[in-house]
Amino acid sequence: MKTHKVAAMRVGLLNLIQRLSRRLGTLEGYVLMPWLVLGIGLLTTATICEQTRRFGEEEHLRIESTLLDNVVDGLESKLQTNIAMLAAVAGLFYASTGVDRQEFNTFYETVALNTSHLNGVQGVGFSRWIPAAQLPAFEQRIRQEGFPNFMVHPPGPRTNYSAIEFLEPFSWRNQRAFGFDMYAEPVRRQAMQRAAQTGNATLSGKVRLVQETNEDLQRGVLIYLPIYTDQDQQPGARKSTLRGWAYSPLRLNDVVNSTIDIIDNIDLAGTGVLVFDGDKPNAKDLLFDNLKLLNRNELRHPSYEKLNIGGRTLLVGVQLAPRLVGPNGITSAYWINLLLGISASTVSAVITRTLVANHLATKQALLISEAAAQERALASTVFDESGQGIIVSNPEGQILMANNAFTQLTGYRISEIKGQRASLLKSGRHDNAYYAQMWNELTNKGFWEGDIWNRVRSGEIRCHHLNISTVRDDELQPRYYVGMLQDVTKRRQSEEAVRYAANHDILTGLANRSMLMEQLESHLSLAKRHGHAVALLYLDLDGFKPVNDRFGHNMGDQVLQLVADRFRNVIRQGDLLCRQGGDEFVVLVPEAGSTEKLEGMAWKLVEASRAPFLELDKSIEISASVGIARFPEHGNTSEQLLAAADNAMYAAKRAKTNPVQVSRGSQPQTTVSSGLLEALDDDGHQGQRTSQSNQQGDGHG
Incomplete structure (x- = not known):
């Protein structure tokens, strides 16, 4: 209908223009000329507005389709990655006849460290299938593993049970689900049965996860992948050989938000994203609504696409942000064109009337105006086409204008930042003194130059x-500040990488000897000033050379990396672990306790080195000899303290029965009381549990 009206208006205006053009050579023609100009302007305005509206419709469909594809592809990739991880868990169980807790933890940490696509995945676990007759034996086995109060819950008699046996990361939230019988709940049971019958990964319906609290409550789903005693078992006999399920609990807000966060599309800002369980946008099946559009009854014109995964259909929808073009194609540009067109047409008609009355004067004015316009166009071209980001602000720091290069550098559109203070780019890495010095130079010298860390629009x-x-x-008062920016992030990162390499061991990432000596000198100065102790623990690996000889240097490097990780878990926060080179390590304890406490730490390091290397080869046997030196008893300088610890370490290597020796000048201590050994044994177990806890991330399941 709108198109027909525009066409009719065009025909009418063309007829009017034809009649007027025949009279232009007469006096009446000069009188009617402003109307002719007005008619041409209105016709042009109508044509431009209609083209703008059609382009807006096409742009809306393009943006909406692109965003929807981005969200669906990202969510599918996230879930497929999760399913692939569950397949890896199944592979772990098929490859091992008896997966224990440490092996599962090591597997998870290895995968989590090397899989960047796990952001938003809340955890990975294994739920064991337990016939009722085997339940008491299962509970007793878990209690013997160090969980004396373990019980499968919810309680009650059932023919078969399932129990969450492994769940990583084993955080406080995930520990709430430890031992939970998911098979006892209908929605979970339906997904678990379908997975067991088909042998494929299955996505559950909407549930409330056991780990949820009343704070930050989210909708959840789970993915299950069955694991059998025989990997090649046929579908008809699978239930009888079922060992359990590899599974992953997903908090929907975390999963979808992490998917949205990695989508590189500025049009996603302010856009509504919805996910429903099923192929209909029913409110009861809502899984995710980032802008609460359903609650606020603001769901106007969404676009949907189905995602089939894990034997289930999810309906994904997007509704573009209000700042973007609407479905009718009418944008701010449409109204601007209309207003400018009408205004320009009216003004042109008035100007035409003035031109007729004063032709020569107007011509001269137009020549002057044209020259000024060319100068402005030239300045505008230089400003817009500059490769450097340019920003102009007033003395109060409010942004007046910026060029396209600035938009590319920061991600901010000019319309977003105009009138805002330039401090919106503050990163928080510079203190007030930094900015005070900058303004002082601007005030006194009129110029400032340097590197500055800014937070761009993406964060x-x-x-x-x-x-x-x-x-x-003219009065020499500041009128504008003009800033020019270049991105030098890569250069700074390269410089920081060089500084890092100068102070760290490339293989293990630990501090090197250079950093050790620098830190030791600093802490000795503080200790001499404040009167506290500083200690060094010098470690040498026993049995490491046969590893290199038998398995090669690549395996030796892996052993060193694992040993370094174990030592990190033993030392306290604030202690410095250093690799001297080869198989020698040093621990700097800046505020050392008693000699007995240092021996306790040394024994924990020895025990950590002796733990089996199941992830590499169970035949590898490594131990450590530890020498302890303490300031001020064993040395007054860094060289003396390091030499004392080194000598004590060699004494430990010579002592066949005691790998921990304390420097005593020429008579190192060679015995440890039985009471201390018992305490160390208790502390060692406690330390191991604490270390495992400290290694866990804050995940959910």
């Missing part, structure tokens, strides 16, 4: 080289 912190110049008025 990423980038390093920019910034030049700021002061533009003054």
